[in-house]
Amino acid sequence: MPDIKHFDPDAALETVVRLFWRQGVASTGIQDVVTATGLNRSSLYATFGGKQELYLAALRRYVEQRSRPVFRRLAEDERGLPAIAEFFAGLIDARCSGEYAGWGCMVSNAHAGADNSDPEVRAVLDRHHEELRDAMHAALVTARAQGQLVPGCDPRAAADVLALLAYGVNLRSRAGADARDLSRTVTAALASLGGPAAA
Amino acid sequence: MPDIKHFDPDAALETVVRLFWRQGVASTGIQDVVTATGLNRSSLYATFGGKQELYLAALRRYVEQRSRPVFRRLAEDERGLPAIAEFFAGLIDARCSGEYAGWGCMVSNAHAGADNSDPEVRAVLDRHHEELRDAMHAALVTARAQGQLVPGCDPRAAADVLALLAYGVNLRSRAGADARDLSRTVTAALASLGGPAAA
DNA sequence: TGCAACTGGGAACGACCGTTCCAAGATAGC
DNA sequence: GCTATCTTGGAACGGTCGTTCCCAGTTGCA
Numbered sequence: 001m002p003d004i005k006h007f008d009p010d011a012a013l014e015t016v017v018r019l020f021w022r023q024g025v026a027s028t029g030i031q032d033v034v035t036a037t038g039l040n041r042s043s044l045y046a047t048f049g050g051k052q053e054l055y056l057a058a059l060r061r062y063v064e065q066r067s068r069p070v071f072r073r074l075a076e077d078e079r080g081l082p083a084i085a086e087f088f089a090g091l092i093d094a095r096c097s098g099e100y101a102g103w104g105c106m107v108s109n110a111h112a113g114a115d116n117s118d119p120e121v122r123a124v125l126d127r128h129h130e131e132l133r134d135a136m137h138a139a140l141v142t143a144r145a146q147g148q149l150v151p152g153c154d155p156r157a158a159a160d161v162l163a164l165l166a167y168g169v170n171l172r173s174r175a176g177a178d179a180r181d182l183s184r185t186v187t188a189a190l191a192s193l194g195g196p197a198a199a
Numbered sequence: 200m201p202d203i204k205h206f207d208p209d210a211a212l213e214t215v216v217r218l219f220w221r222q223g224v225a226s227t228g229i230q231d232v233v234t235a236t237g238l239n240r241s242s243l244y245a246t247f248g249g250k251q252e253l254y255l256a257a258l259r260r261y262v263e264q265r266s267r268p269v270f271r272r273l274a275e276d277e278r279g280l281p282a283i284a285e286f287f288a289g290l291i292d293a294r295c296s297g298e299y300a301g302w303g304c305m306v307s308n309a310h311a312g313a314d315n316s317d318p319e320v321r322a323v324l325d326r327h328h329e330e331l332r333d334a335m336h337a338a339l340v341t342a343r344a345q346g347q348l349v350p351g352c353d354p355r356a357a358a359d360v361l362a363l364l365a366y367g368v369n370l371r372s373r374a375g376a377d378a379r380d381l382s383r384t385v386t387a388a389l390a391s392l393g394g395p396a397a398a
Numbered sequence: 399t400g401c402a403a404c405t406g407g408g409a410a411c412g413a414c415c416g417t418t419c420c421a422a423g424a425t426a427g428c
Numbered sequence: 429g430c431t432a433t434c435t436t437g438g439a440a441c442g443g444t445c446g447t448t449c450c451c452a453g454t455t456g457c458a
Binding site (some may be wrong): 022023026027100104108109110111112113114116120125126128150152153154157158160161163164165166167168169171172174176177181184185187188189191192193 | 210223310325356
Binding site (some may be wrong): 006030050051 | 446453454456
């Protein structure tokens with residue numbers, strides 16, 4: 001057997017995720033990647049292929065590591081509306097403070113960039129949206145079963161609304177929107193679903 | 200008096216708007232601008248300055264020509280909820296069909312790009328958001344005066360929700376979201392404001 | 399120990415980036 | 429027609445882009 005890799009591809013990809021997440025693909029050069037990861041151009045191209053493939057890998061990793069676990073937690077939460085409220089609270093917290101403050105959501109950012117012309121990127125975007133919507137829908141169905149929703153509320157439609165609302169939060173947070181403003185807005189949206197007795 | 204300009208700066212800037220709107224700043228080169236506008240590098244730099252200034256001018260033009268008139272129409276519309284419904288219908292129509300289908304909103308796109316690090320760009324974004332929110336608020340106040348809103352509905356909070364929803368529409372439309380899906384979602388959101396008797 | 403396989407360092411590629419500069423052309427007042 | 433002033437065409441700048449290539453270094457197996 002020949003020589004083995006001298007670095008951890010997974011850790012390197014995580015570094016790349018943060019790079020593309022914060023700056024976008026178009027504004028991030030290969031040199032930036034080389035500098036940030038510390039690994040060589042040769043190793044980079046041998047491991048991940050070209051820039052577009054690297055971006056796609058980073059985007060997929062973002063969804064798997066960052067989005068999907070949160071969606072799963074939301075979908076499996078048995079509390080109903082409080083679960084949705086907690087989802088948004090966590091979202092706003094992650095977007096507005098801590099290490100990733102002002103970075104928005106990598107998938108939301110990808111929507112707005114020139115990246116989405118790539119069919120493979122587009123597929124990741126659509127899948128992500130579908131999963132977010134489904135998780136929201138599951139939580140809403142749970143909420144309805146517990147009598148938390150106003151009578152006329154359709155969980156499917158409400159899930160769509162909340163999913164789009166999440167994108168709005170992601171977008172505005174990247175421009176430095178105030179966390180309390182966003183929280184207040186989300187709270188109002190949830191209140192309209194649950195009536196006066198919302199959690 | 201010396202020689203005069205051989206081109207129309209306003210028409211040229213409109214061409215630039217479409218270029219940046221569709222592709223984003225980072226993915227658009229000066230060469231693209233030169234090719235699309237047909238005018239020379241010298242004229243370009245003499246008239247608009249560098250790339251960043253050109254982008255800022257284009258972004259401001261977009262807001263003035265595309266966003267602001269729509270906001271004004273919404274704010275001044277005396278019908279209440281139907282005015283908001285029409286706003287969203289026009290938005291979805293513009294985003295999903297016609298010349299600009301799949302382009303999203305230039306301001307929404309700017310949120311997600313690396314552009315917003317520029318304070319002047321950021322200011323345009325914040326101002327745009329404020330104006331959208333205010334227009335929405337005005338329409339909601341009108342709606343409430345006509346008894347179209349459910350009793351507990353706060354126009355200020357509802358305006359925030361609808362503004363974020365608009366960003367969500369813009370974002371998803373850029374990934375090719377179906378117009379009918381978006382319409383259905385928006386209709387559901389408006390229905391939750393107006394109760395069973397919504398227009 | 400020699401071979402084969404794969405690594406990493408780093409130079410180099412052509413193309414394009416945003417920007418600048420200069421000479422030629424055009425216009426208005428004298 | 430001359431001059432002054434501005435515009436325009438286009439070459440050219442240094443730098444960076446994404447990508448490729450080669451060579452030395454390192455490892456495991458025969």
